[in-house]
Amino acid sequence: MTAPPLFPRVAVIGLGLIGSSLARVLRADPTLAGELVAADRSAAVCARVLELGLADRAETDPACAVAGADLVILAVPIGACADLAAAIGPHLKPGAILTDVGSVKQAVIRDVAPQVPDGVHFVPGHPIAGTEHSGPDAGFADLFRGRWCILTPPPGTDPAAVEKVVELWRRAGSMIEVMEPGHHDRVLAITSHLPHLIAYTIVGTATDLEEHLKSEVIRFSASGFRDFTRIAASDPVMWRDIFLNNREAVLEIIQRFTEDLTALQRAIRWGEAETLEHLFTRTRDIRRGIIDARQA
């Protein structure tokens, strides 16, 4: 007789890049998940998910999908979490674990925690992995391999529930870090939200150029610009929600960035060769750190 899987029934809500990648991880390991139920508001996505073999069942009604599930994974834009939590809350099985993958943690906890019934364990999470693509076809099982996953369980969360979510991400190939949600939001404002905002801005600046210049920008983009366009091709709704829900931390880091840009601008204006060379040299340390940490 084989042991039952860690999660006999799993429901994944939102089968986009992250949700479908997790579904692929769960499908690949029968000791991890038993039945897998997908929920997506789009019937076309539900059909596609079954076609891809990513779930045993697919539902457009999330309340139906979570009934009887031991693990429920929310993988939708942050702004959709409050309504979804309200819709599924009453249908969560006692003892079930609810987790999410949202890129901001304080706001998700604020929106979701009040909807979680007693006896259900809420373990918020955020995998530090992604691409600029969306939808169920964009996912792949190796997305999380070698990457970090941050968990931000509120004080008092059942350690056994946290450990099970840790195990889920371990099986996905991730390293796990547990931290306080406010700290998560400040760190990610720097490593992720500011870079995306800057990339959106610079590509936006180019979008406003006269038509003939724009076509040349496209043609000669290999000199730096194209890397920004890849970042700025990420899902607009997901990013709208991130900026609306991590406002304070993002505004603070924009402020620092702007000050630093002004200093560089002044150095260029006044032809301060040494200042420029010094600033361009010190940034190399961080790159080396990233290469050493194998996150390059």
Next chain:
Amino acid sequence: MTAPPLFPRVAVIGLGLIGSSLARVLRADPTLAGELVAADRSAAVCARVLELGLADRAETDPACAVAGADLVILAVPIGACADLAAAIGPHLKPGAILTDVGSVKQAVIRDVAPQVPDGVHFVPGHPIAGTEHSGPDAGFADLFRGRWCILTPPPGTDPAAVEKVVELWRRAGSMIEVMEPGHHDRVLAITSHLPHLIAYTIVGTATDLEEHLKSEVIRFSASGFRDFTRIAASDPVMWRDIFLNNREAVLEIIQRFTEDLTALQRAIRWGEAETLEHLFTRTRDIRRGIIDARQA
């Protein structure tokens, strides 16, 4: 009897990423180049170049290297071009072609053209290809394949000389565009100089963080930040020279960028969901253009 190569003798000055990549292209095609002479101010680089088989001879004195050369390629930081041109000018053979690969064109023409003797053809160029690495070991022959090379010959340049430089880049696998140097400098300020400046700034902002935050920024860099660190790992001297020599165009585009960033900042502050979503959606067109142009 086989026909002589297009350039019976070539001198490459500066065997860094670009110079050594071009040397590799020239070495691979005996119908393109005959004898190849390398010049680098560093004796260690000269020795390494011979070890790698990138040249027949290597000289630390550029004046010796250019004597008798049919094609001379300047592949050093822009700020070094004036002195080098003065040093080699008197030794250039009548009928020789002098070209360069500098990332700014008006400044190089300003610095180099006065040193070019009558009867020598100066054809300024700029390959739109590169990596963040430097030195003779970083080069590779395929660097220019499928990428654009921009030539900016001053009015009146001998068309036969331009055509020979075009042929050099064609053999390197590049597409060629001829344009006015001021226009080149404006386009590159957008596609290359601003992206690098922004990347240096954002990595600089992170460098100033408190130590414990910095180590987390490194750990969780896979969420956007690390792409900026790669760009900001480029050679500090090369970039110092670019900003000092394309000041007007760079300052103008920083100004536009800053205005756009301020608008986004305000939209975040006031929670303007529709503005954000709209801005994040319109940037996708440019990405699509780049993919269609096969420069992604």
